[in-house]
Amino acid sequence: MNETEKQTAENADRAPIIEVNSMHKWYGDFHVLSDINLKVKLGERIVICGPSGSGKSTLIRCINRLEEHQRGQIIVNGTELTNDIKNIEKVRAEVGMVFQHFNLFPHLTILENLTLGPIWVRKTPKKDAEEMAMMYLEKVHIAEQALKFPGQLSGGQQQRVAIARSLCMKPEVMLFDEPTSALDPEMIKEVLDVMIDLAEEGMTMLVVTHEMGFAKSVADRVMFMDEGQVVEENNPHDFFDNPQNERTKLFLSQIL
Amino acid sequence: MNTPNTAPSREYLKPPVTEVGVLGWLHGNLFNTWYNSVLTILFAVLLWQVVPPFISWAFIDSVWNTPSEACRDIEGACWSIIPQNISFIIFGFFPDGAQWRPGSAMLILLGLVFFSKNSNHWKKSLGIYWLIGIIVMGTLMYGGVFGMQVVETAQWSGLPLTFMLSFFGMVAAYPLGVLLALGRQSRMPAIKTLCVVYIEMIRGVPLISLLFMSSILFPLFLPEGITIDKVLRAQVAIILFTAAYIAEVVRGGLQAMPRGQFEAADSLGLNYNQTMRLIILPQALKIVIPPSLGILLSAFKDTSLVVIIALYDVLKTTKVTLSNPKWTGYSTEAYIFLAVLYFICCYAMSSYSRKLEKSLHTGR
Ligand SMILES: Nc1ncnc2c1ncn2[C@@H]1O[C@H](COP(=O)(O)OP(=O)(O)OP(=O)(O)O)[C@@H](O)[C@H]1O
Ligand SMILES: [Mg+2]
Numbered sequence: 001m002n003e004t005e006k007q008t009a010e011n012a013d014r015a016p017i018i019e020v021n022s023m024h025k026w027y028g029d030f031h032v033l034s035d036i037n038l039k040v041k042l043g044e045r046i047v048i049c050g051p052s053g054s055g056k057s058t059l060i061r062c063i064n065r066l067e068e069h070q071r072g073q074i075i076v077n078g079t080e081l082t083n084d085i086k087n088i089e090k091v092r093a094e095v096g097m098v099f100q101h102f103n104l105f106p107h108l109t110i111l112e113n114l115t116l117g118p119i120w121v122r123k124t125p126k127k128d129a130e131e132m133a134m135m136y137l138e139k140v141h142i143a144e145q146a147l148k149f150p151g152q153l154s155g156g157q158q159q160r161v162a163i164a165r166s167l168c169m170k171p172e173v174m175l176f177d178e179p180t181s182a183l184d185p186e187m188i189k190e191v192l193d194v195m196i197d198l199a200e201e202g203m204t205m206l207v208v209t210h211e212m213g214f215a216k217s218v219a220d221r222v223m224f225m226d227e228g229q230v231v232e233e234n235n236p237h238d239f240f241d242n243p244q245n246e247r248t249k250l251f252l253s254q255i256l
Numbered sequence: 257m258n259t260p261n262t263a264p265s266r267e268y269l270k271p272p273v274t275e276v277g278v279l280g281w282l283h284g285n286l287f288n289t290w291y292n293s294v295l296t297i298l299f300a301v302l303l304w305q306v307v308p309p310f311i312s313w314a315f316i317d318s319v320w321n322t323p324s325e326a327c328r329d330i331e332g333a334c335w336s337i338i339p340q341n342i343s344f345i346i347f348g349f350f351p352d353g354a355q356w357r358p359g360s361a362m363l364i365l366l367g368l369v370f371f372s373k374n375s376n377h378w379k380k381s382l383g384i385y386w387l388i389g390i391i392v393m394g395t396l397m398y399g400g401v402f403g404m405q406v407v408e409t410a411q412w413s414g415l416p417l418t419f420m421l422s423f424f425g426m427v428a429a430y431p432l433g434v435l436l437a438l439g440r441q442s443r444m445p446a447i448k449t450l451c452v453v454y455i456e457m458i459r460g461v462p463l464i465s466l467l468f469m470s471s472i473l474f475p476l477f478l479p480e481g482i483t484i485d486k487v488l489r490a491q492v493a494i495i496l497f498t499a500a501y502i503a504e505v506v507r508g509g510l511q512a513m514p515r516g517q518f519e520a521a522d523s524l525g526l527n528y529n530q531t532m533r534l535i536i537l538p539q540a541l542k543i544v545i546p547p548s549l550g551i552l553l554s555a556f557k558d559t560s561l562v563v564i565i566a567l568y569d570v571l572k573t574t575k576v577t578l579s580n581p582k583w584t585g586y587s588t589e590a591y592i593f594l595a596v597l598y599f600i601c602c603y604a605m606s607s608y609s610r611k612l613e614k615s616l617h618t619g620r
Binding site: 064065066085089090092093094095096097099101103104105106107116117120121149150151165166169 | 514516517519520521522523524525526527530534535538539542616618
């Protein structure tokens with residue numbers, strides 16, 4: 001048994017870090033998410049896939065309250081998400097999020113992008129925050145760009161910075177919303193490699209992606225969503241080789 | 257040989273003569289089409305008609321520092337009106353012996369402004385310098401200590417008054433405008449309505465009527481015996497007026513911010529104040545530098561409207577000088593002087609804003 005497997009095994013019987021219970025969400029009259037149930041244990045890697053408009057983004061955005069749900073329960077690391085703004089800020093500090101379009105802060109240098117959260121939210125002294133930021137930049141292989149501005153980097157580099165920015169908050173969970181789909185093909189690999197490294201270190205990850213290679217190699221579970229519902233959920237081996245649901249089969253035949 | 261040795265096999269030709277040099281420039285910019293040629297010739301004739309006579313009026317046949325009698329029998333400009341009346345034009349009714357006081361106050365203000373232009377000086381200590389500066393300037397203007405005679409605000413006039421009203425007008429209006437813009441975007445209906453009503457009401461009336469209200473209407477509502485200084489009321493009216501316009505410009509900047517910036521800030525756990533102060537406003541305010549400058553420039557020029565409540569800004573002191581029978585005929589010279597004065601100030605402001613914009617540029 002290697003390190004991570006041991007860790008995963010130890011955590012297996014703890015309370016789940018994310019718990020979603022019969023959650024529903026509407027945009028106006030439109031029922032985007034219907035009866036979502038989800039338990040994520042510490043160290044688990046979950047890939048969410050499904051056709052466009054099926055509600056994948058909405059689901060993971062509900063987990064850090066970028067979107068509000070209307071019915072059911074979302075509990076993150078023991079804190080239930082309600083209208084209480086203090087709870088929301090606490091959850092957000094513990095949940096990292098990586099967006100499709102990076103969303104770096106263009107007026108700040110790479111280093112400042114990374115230290116902002118630790119300094120203002122975690123109250124880390126500036127010097128420590130900068131040291132930590134440099135460590136994470138090294139980890140995503142981009143330390144030499146620390147003093148540049150986001151606009152001066154390529155898309156792949158920006159996305160790696162965005163990942164490092166989230167990591168600087170020492171999150172319990174990382175959410176990824178199609179982190180590679182705005183990138184040119186030759187940059188996808190550099191970002192996926194960073195994500196694979198993260199997974200191997202035991203980071204709990206929820207990843208919306210169409211990169212099925214990534215799903216096969218790192219996911220513990222793959223969830224397939226359609227029309228706001230989780231249609232099928234399985235380990236990657238069975239999910240890809242032996243899909244049960246007709247809609248899953250259709251989807252897989254289209255993208256593989 | 258100026259052929260780069262990396263491409264020895266290729267021959268580099270010079271462009272045709274008509275494309276480069278003086279001829280090329282003339283052809284490309286002034287005579288490239290028949291109507292441009294016609295316009296070029298027309299303007300050349302016009303300039304020839306206007307420029308030489310102006311030069312001989314302003315510089316050759318003119319006098320620069322003579323008593324008004326000497327101006328009677330010359331063809332050119334009588335610039336003498338400026339140096340002969342400079343102390344009244346600049347300092348107005350400030351008592352004669354004490355004019356070094358507003359003079360040094362203005363120098364302190366300019367010094368502080370120049371010092372603050374440098375972004376390396378944007379630290380906490382800057383605020384302290386300003387606080388000290390403002391106290392010193394106030395003391396110099398008002399007096400009453402260290403043997404300086406008291407000069408009531410009613411006597412503050414000329415350029416110091418213009419500078420004071422416009423500078424503090426802009427400096428106070430900007431943050432107020434930003435707050436109003438944020439308030440207008442607020443989710444709390446009470447705050448939002450208040451801000452909308454305020455902004456729309458102020459923008460619906462001219463500055464003159466606000467000044468009138470501040471000087472005539474407002475005192476009627478004050479309890480017996482309490483008066484608020486007239487200059488202060490004008491200052492407040494200018495601030496309130498400018499802030500409403502700033503607010504709308506800043507709102508535009510806020511609306512131009514992509515949703516992703518808010519979401520990224522939220523997802524880091526930053527609260528509303530931090531998000532606004534660290535992420536949104538720095539970017540939004542940068543976008544609105546050019547339109548803000550427009551508002552600040554017109555605020556600067558609009559301070560001359562305070563004449564209607566009997567304050568004597570630099571435009572009014574010039575007019576008073578012109579009403580002196582000795583100098584009545586020389587309004588052209590006086591107004592040219594004023595125009596140059598205003599132009600220098602406005603140009604300084606706009607070139608600073610351009611520099612600021614450039615220095616805040618961070619690629620793409
Ligand atoms: N702010 C909103 N207001 C109204 N409807 C919305 C809003 N955001 C998303 N929707 C709708 O909700 C549905 C789910 O959107 P969502 O972005 O979660 O889909 P997705 O699965 O992430 O799709 P994609 O693969 O294209 O990113 C879509 O039909 C979308 O049109
Ligand atoms: Mg999506």
